Amino acid sequence: MAVRELIDKLNCEKKLSHDEWVKLIKEYDESDRTYAAELARCISQEMFGKDIYIRGIVEFSNICKNDCLYCGIRRSNGNVSRYRLTAEEILQCCDEGYGYGFRTFVLQSGEDAFYDREMLCGIVSEIKKRHSDCAVTLSLGEKSREDYEALFNAGADRYLLRHETADEEHYKKLHPAEMSWKNRMECLSDLKEIGYQTGCGMMIGSPYQTAECLAEDMEFMCDFKPEMIGIGPFLPHKDTPFRSCPQGSYELTLFLLSICRIMLPDVLLPATTALGTINPKGREQGVLSGANVIMPNLSPVAVRKKYMLYDNKICTGDESAQCRACLERRMESIGYKIKISRGDHI
Template sequence: MNNRELIDKLNKEKSLLFSEWEQLLGTFNEDDAKYSSQIARTISVDKFGKKIFFRGIVEFTNYCKNDCYYCGIRCSNKNAVRYRLSKEDILICCEEGYKYGYRTFVLQGGEDNHYTDDMMVDIISEIHKRFPDCAITLSIGEKERKSYQKFFDAGATRYLLRHETANEEHYRKLHPEKLSLKHRMNCLKDLKEIGYQTGCGCMVGTPFQEVKHLCEDMMYMSEFKPEMIGIGPFIPHKDTPFRDYPCGSVEMTLFLLSLCRIMLPDVLLPATTALGTARGDGRKLGVLCGANVIMPNLSPIAVRKNYMLYDNKAISGEDAGENLKVLQDHMSDIGYEIVIDRGDYKK
């Protein structure tokens, strides 16, 4: 089969063999990418219309106990300016966002043991109480199942945990010894079993990544069937061991977004900040490749520059309303609209 036939097969059967993924990802050209984006865009418009869901990210801590080799907030980075937001700070962010139409709040942070389970339950419960019509998403890394259950019972219904890579050998080259791919995959399994809308995903172009690793990522996601997928290009950070490695390919990232939409038609698929950082019109291109979610920043403007996972992160200096207006204008440029909606996963 040629690549166009493989894309058609994926559209029909929603899966490919490893050898077929290897051919498609290893040999695709611009025409293949255009063909897949057209199919992905058609699927997305059929499912969701030309509507883009928006989620407000609150980056509430940049402390992290882990030392992942690619991450700017790794614990050994002594140049990072650390901060933590209080419960009151977080609620103010949500209050401001709600006023402008945000109906999903994403609490994102490093793996910071300062925030105990009880503290997180208190924060989640209060957000749920004050904004009962809003969804609460967590992106706070690997926890034990009992912790995930507590957060779910308190009102969090979505969880983002990128698997980063589905290949054990590649995982070992990106993380220190104490972290385990098996544990990360078990966390994702626990989240799904508890009932979260669960998000996984990978970075494109990380050091030592080969086409076969991306093939394994696609096969894993095909089998796991996440409700959300986060894919963005690797961007190096100056204070990490990977500082001198090149950025990941925007073209490969966009191609994978299209293939994810074709493979999992109902998935909630963000056009990520990393994509917008790697290329100025990256988020627009992401939407045109099948993405249907964007995630503006609700964090206090004073701390946004300190949540720096990678260099040159696209940081807005606007408040919640101004930020949203800019994104609305960007989406209207390509014929899409941002809608006030929780944007739940619906099959």
């Protein structure tokens, strides 16, 4: 079957066989990518119109117990100036964001045990108390099922935990031996069972990734049916073991965004910051390829440069208000509009 036919088949049947996935990923060309983007854009407009949902991210701690080989804030990077925001500082970021029209706050950090269950639950419930029309998304990494349950009961609505790769052998090449692919997968199924709108995802072009790995990622997501998918290109960070690895492909990232939209029409799909970093028009092109979410930074400017997962991350010098205005302009330039709402999964 030609690539074009595989895209049509995916659109009709919402799944492909392993070999078909591999072929799609290996053999697509620029015209197939355009074809997929147009189809994905149509689907996205049917689902969401030309509305773009925004999520304000508060990166509240860059302290992490893990040592993922790709990540700039890994524990063995001694060049990071580490910080923690207080509960009050986190709440202030959300208050400020509310004024700019954010109705979802994403609390993201390294895996930092300083913020224990009680403290995190307190922060979540206080955000919900102050802003009852808002959703809270957590992106705090792997935790116990009991922690996830407590945070859900405190009012958290969504959880982002990229699976990073659905291939266990590939996972081992991206993470130190102490980290476990099985545990990560278990976390994801716990989150879903508990009732979170759950997000998984992977980097495109991470070291040692093959078309087979990406095929497994697509098959995993096809089964798991996440409410959200985060995908962006791998970008090297100068203080990591992967410093000399090539960055991921911009075009393949856009293509797979379209493919995700075609496979899961109602998935919440951000045009990620990494996509905006690899190309100045990346977020706009992401939206035109089927993305419907943008996640600008709400962290205090004083800490932004310290949350560098990869080199040259955009928006680290801008005030939240500037980012908000910039995004409004960028979305209007392609005929889309930022929607002030929680933007839940339907």
